[in-house]
Amino acid sequence: MRKLVSVVVIGSVLILAAVAAQAQLPGEVIRASIPFDFEVHGRVLPAGRYEISRISDEPMGLMIRNIDHMRNEALFETEPVYENSRSSKSEIVFKRYGDTYFLSEVESAGEQTAREVYPSKAERHLLSESAKNHVQPQTVTVACD
DSSP states (O other): OHHHHHHHHHHHHHHHHHHHHTTTOTTOEEEEEEOSOEEETTEEEOSEEEEEEESSSSSSEEEEEESSOTTOEEEEEEEEEEOSSOOSSOEEEEEEETTEEEEEEEEOTTOSEEEEEOOOHHHHHHHHHHHHTTOOOEEEEEEOO
């Protein structure tokens, strides 16, 4: 009986691990056309067609790369954000302060966990200034291809 329970528990853990690992696998790529310049991890990237992919087996590290100009890329770390429901489409979310955009979140289709980007020093400064002026940043969502 103990062996059966152990097998069931181990099997359940492996299934849950496989489902969790499915979110944005290293080989998977999310693509989107971003119509404005934006900042990610202290680097300003121009408007254009981009792809986002994982840089390792761990879901924390992501890379965003301009499809047309491969030198326009940035590596950044994320943390999980748990959604109430699964998104049917992949989306990239930005925070806008005036006319400055910051990459904020990456949502993969069919996943309950989105990836939130750690805010840069510049974004934290703008957020602080906005709070002093009682102004909230706007959220801008770009649908992926």
